[in-house]
Amino acid sequence: MQHFPIFLDMAGARVVLSGGGEAALAKLRLLMKTEAALEVYAPAPTQDLVDLAAEGRITLVRRSLATGDVDGAKLFYAADEDSDEDARTAAIARAEGALVNIVDNLEDSGFITPAIVDRDPVTVAIGTEGAAPVLARAIKRDLEERLPPVLGLLAKVGKAFRPMAEKLPFGRARRDFWADYYFGAGPRAFEAEGAEGAEQALDALLETHLKRAARDGHVDFVGAGPGDPELLTLKARAALDKADVVIYDRLVAPEILELARREAVMIEAGKTGFGPATKQADINAMIVEHAQGGAQVVRLKSGDPTVFGRLDEELDAVTEAGISWRIVPGITAASAAVASIGQSLTKRERNSSVRFLTGHDVEGFADHDWRALARQGEVAAIYMGKRAARFVQGRMLMHGADPSTPVSFVENASRPDQRVAEATLATMTDVLAGADMHGPVLTFYGLAPRAAAAMADACEQEIAL
Incomplete structure (x- = not known):
């Protein structure tokens, strides 16, 4: 990963842009969605830029960028549509401490602007490090269709309710509550009663989840397949997404481990042929211990757990401990x-x-x-x-x-x-x-x-x- 994605706080931040044509206007359409103070330097701006300045949406300075103009700015965009002028203005911005983006010049830019799906305050940024802008746009289009416009409003309502949700135990109980709200109760309440209904639905939903917060743990025995993450089943992906603890074999591919929920505890229980290995009894004990603590455990096995995976020994252990379990088959190596x-x-x-x-x-x-x-x-x-x-x-x-x-x-x-x-x-x-x-x-x-x-x-x- 050459470009590390972050979200900058733009409230009151100063952003400077050099250029008065279509390239500048394209960047401004995105930047005007933020709370930043936007300054544009252009000796011959288009009428669109003049109109934006008249509306008070940007500050327009009708001259070329000069030394001192970028001092104190957080970001700078060179959109002069002239390589020599872009190089000149970018050099000024770098010297004055701003992060620099040169439009259509990935190599000389200090950061890139991703494709964005805006469901404020939910924001999805999509980047391909300049390698495939068409692919980024296709992903954006797909996400725009998948994410309902009401998602942003629900997120704002949920943000104010977060202190109340802390009554639930940390971890799975809170995740289940918010998933239920954002993808079930919230949209239904909004559709029936609008924003007020979506807000009121939180109290009733919290009471329901508080009653079931003390649920027992559960174990999914999941087949990770032979290694190609595209061969992972949809049910396996869903199990990894819910897991509190993932206990995985040495042969499970790193690309598949990356699909686990970021907050999940990852535990290697490797077995090397004719070499060092975690004892099966210790693996059984780990599975039982975490599940008895209320965790959603994924026992992740390379290939299919039912083929040379010592599945029966682990099933016997969780069954004896009274823990619920499920087998999620995978594609076996053969x-x-x-x-x-x-x-x-x-x-x-x-x-x-x-x-x-x-x-x-x-x-x-x-x-x-x-x-x-x-x-x-x-x-x-x-x-x-x-x-x-x-x-x-x-x-x-x-x-x-x-x-x-x-x-x-x-x-x-x-x-x-x-x-x-x-x-x-x-x-x-x-x-x-x-x-x-x-x-x-x-x-x-x-x-x-x-x-x-x-x-x-x-x-x-x-x-x-």
């Missing part, structure tokens, strides 16, 4: 990884079933039906299988599997740094060692990347001819 190689997990006349295995517990492999998996056309998705690769290879060959059976490795499935390596059963350990994969790897036994499979089919056809 689904994302198989999509990345252009294949499907099952295929008519090839395999009607697929096995999900975990290579983390190699000892558990001893009881697996390796003879059945070694049959032609079988497919398996092996989670956390890097260390178990040689064991799998040996077992499969021992039970008669074809050494040329395709094997694919997908590292960091769905993420920007995703990598794919193709091999065969005979070469899989050498290929995996040469690929030097350090991220989470999912191994597909019986599947090759589609491009490689297509080439193999073409070669077989040529041989047949």
Whole structure:
């Protein structure tokens, strides 16, 4: 993030603008929504600027900007529509301590003006750091449609009521109260009785929420998906938005953690394969402790919580403690990884079933039906299988599997740094060692990347001819 967004207090602030044409007028249309004192320096102003000065909305000085004119100003806009004059006036403003914006010159500007959705006192600022103004305008248009005009009035009413709302416990109870007002009771009361009704609705709503403020905590077991935040479900997004506490696994992508509510307590409960790990009993205790304290807890697991996520142990803990819970499924790594190689997990006349295995517990492999998996056309998705690769290879060959059976490795499935390596059963350990994969790897036994499979089919056809 090159440009850090802030909201400046413009009440009584002095803002100076140099320029008398359309560029200056465009900036003034936005600045006149603030409480700032606006001064415009222009030797030949347009009639629109003259009219604004006559209405008392700006102070118009009919000459070029000179040294001393910007002293004490908070912001300065160079809108001279002439690069040399912009450079001259900007230099004066910088020397006199103002933040400087040069219209249509991102590189030399000290700040940028975002696209704004105005529901005073609710203000939404949208910036793309100058990279995509069209995108910023599209987002603004979408938000303008989503946010009702009455939102600003409700915010003003709510602001005056905030001391009364402090009767509610800090945290979820207050958030639920305000969410109920702004998106439910408030709009309904305004529609029925106008501003007075919207104000009166607060007292009744507060009484309702005070009665239920002592609610018990709750736990959502949420699947974070394989890593791409766009693969996160809407229900998962909603759970993160409400969470007081997020207890997350090491493999959950940082981009997904960013979606959690800013005030939420974030706790890593990492498990590193064959390395340091938080004990499962400690994770169970943390979940129960926070939920018993009344918190809305999200137990955030990479992929889908029902697939190799030790979900049952955590469910047993919260159930025994009498805590309510919900499972929010996610996209498991196998689904994302198989999509990345252009294949499907099952295929008519090839395999009607697929096995999900975990290579983390190699000892558990001893009881697996390796003879059945070694049959032609079988497919398996092996989670956390890097260390178990040689064991799998040996077992499969021992039970008669074809050494040329395709094997694919997908590292960091769905993420920007995703990598794919193709091999065969005979070469899989050498290929995996040469690929030097350090991220989470999912191994597909019986599947090759589609491009490689297509080439193999073409070669077989040529041989047949």
